[in-house]
Amino acid sequence: MASEKSNRNLHRNVWSVTLTSFFNDISSEMILNLLPLFLYNILGVRTGIIGLIEGISETTASLLKLFSGWISDRLRMRKPLAVLGYGLSTLAKPFLYAASTWGWVLGVRFADRVGKGIRTAPRDALLADSVSEKRRGLAFGLHRAGDTAGAVIGLGVALAVILAAEKKAIPFDRETFQTIVLLSLIPAGLAVLIIALTAVETKVDKERKAPGLTLAGLSPSFRWFLLVMVVFTLGNSSDAFLILRAENAGLSVSGILGMMITFNLVYTIASSPAGALSDKIGRKQLLTAGWIVYGLVYLGFAFASSGSQTWVLMAVYGLYYGLTEGTAKAFVADLVPSDQRGTAYGVFHAAVGITAFPASLAAGILWQGVGSWAGWGPSAPFVFGSVLSLIAIVLLHMKPATARVQEESS
Numbered sequence: 001m002a003s004e005k006s007n008r009n010l011h012r013n014v015w016s017v018t019l020t021s022f023f024n025d026i027s028s029e030m031i032l033n034l035l036p037l038f039l040y041n042i043l044g045v046r047t048g049i050i051g052l053i054e055g056i057s058e059t060t061a062s063l064l065k066l067f068s069g070w071i072s073d074r075l076r077m078r079k080p081l082a083v084l085g086y087g088l089s090t091l092a093k094p095f096l097y098a099a100s101t102w103g104w105v106l107g108v109r110f111a112d113r114v115g116k117g118i119r120t121a122p123r124d125a126l127l128a129d130s131v132s133e134k135r136r137g138l139a140f141g142l143h144r145a146g147d148t149a150g151a152v153i154g155l156g157v158a159l160a161v162i163l164a165a166e167k168k169a170i171p172f173d174r175e176t177f178q179t180i181v182l183l184s185l186i187p188a189g190l191a192v193l194i195i196a197l198t199a200v201e202t203k204v205d206k207e208r209k210a211p212g213l214t215l216a217g218l219s220p221s222f223r224w225f226l227l228v229m230v231v232f233t234l235g236n237s238s239d240a241f242l243i244l245r246a247e248n249a250g251l252s253v254s255g256i257l258g259m260m261i262t263f264n265l266v267y268t269i270a271s272s273p274a275g276a277l278s279d280k281i282g283r284k285q286l287l288t289a290g291w292i293v294y295g296l297v298y299l300g301f302a303f304a305s306s307g308s309q310t311w312v313l314m315a316v317y318g319l320y321y322g323l324t325e326g327t328a329k330a331f332v333a334d335l336v337p338s339d340q341r342g343t344a345y346g347v348f349h350a351a352v353g354i355t356a357f358p359a360s361l362a363a364g365i366l367w368q369g370v371g372s373w374a375g376w377g378p379s380a381p382f383v384f385g386s387v388l389s390l391i392a393i394v395l396l397h398m399k400p401a402t403a404r405v406q407e408e409s410s
Contacts, residue, residue, distance in 0.1 A: 025148070057112070
């Protein structure tokens with residue numbers, strides 16, 4: 001494992017990956033939070049199709065995360081795949097400028113998610129390999145904080161463009177969306193340059209044979225945690241539905257962007273302290289707290305009756321993300337040896353992402369009304385998600401997912 005510079009300083013890869021995610025998220029968040037509104041309001045796409053687009057996109061990314069993680073273990077390399085993935089996503093973004101049908105949007109989202117699928121598992125393994133177990137939660141928390149700080153800035157830029165258009169009595173239209181797409185290319189290019197020029201490859205144990213692409217070689221505790229995450233994710237549909245729910249409750253486009261800025265500010269503030277706290281009190285405790293917050297927020301979205309209520313709920317939703325995102329990734333690294341982390345992260349992301357497909361598709365269908373959920377309308381997917389979060393909490397504590405004893409020296 002790559003050594004830390006000192007007991008006080010984190011490895012340079014932590015800062016490299018954090019800055020890369022910071023700039024990449026400036027770019028991505030400028031676009032992605034407006035994409036469901038672009039599809040729904042400008043292209044006239046129904047929520048079922050939006051769920052299909054999100055499901056296919058995320059499933060594509062997840063399948064590739066599985067293979068890229070395994071390949072990074074086989075090649076004993078992390079950085080080249082991370083650089084390739086960020087580069088491909090950057091190349092895909094300009095094509096949204098010409099998007100005129102939902103099929104075109106699906107194609108761009110597909111290419112962008114291919115890039116995400118290639119980079120994510122090797123990048124997470126690079127980060128995990130660069131710090132000791134005792135500082136792993138802090139490192140992943142810092143990474144998430146940088147990621148979401150970029151989201152705040154990206155949303156702020158998008159909001160400024162929207163408000164400038166509204167000042168001229170121009171509604172959110174295709175031209176405004178195209179302007180935002182063009183602006184997003186600058187930070188996307190910076191993200192690729194940073195990781196290419198500043199990250200360094202880590203040392204992976206070459207004495208042990210690289211794992212096969214199978215769950216059999218991974219620990220029982222990891223496999224149990226994977227099952228719990230799948231159950232939770234079945235109710236965790238794309239956040240695009242939260243944005244549509246806010247609009248349904250009365251928020252304007254500029255109000256939605258303000259809501260998302262608030263969400264990401266809370267997420268940013270909470271991530272690093274939560275990651276450090278998980279190093280002290282344990283990952284399971286933080287995940288449990290986060291999932292409780294999630295369940296309550298989703299119940300709130302189910303019964304929200306005003307745009308201001310969804311704004312407050314989205315702020316609390318940022319706390320859920322801060323408590324769980326970095327913690328879950330650090331927990332994965334705790335449960336497997338260093339030479340299996342690429343594969344483990346790939347399996348983890350693949351399982352979660354593949355499950356996100358039926359989750360998003362079901363949310364879109366439930367929203368439109370089906371079976372016993374027909375009377376619930378837009379509330380249905382949020383009630384469903386809240387129930388599954390409680391089931392996941394019970395499963396998490398039914399069988400201990402105890403971190404294995406690390407063989408590396410800190």
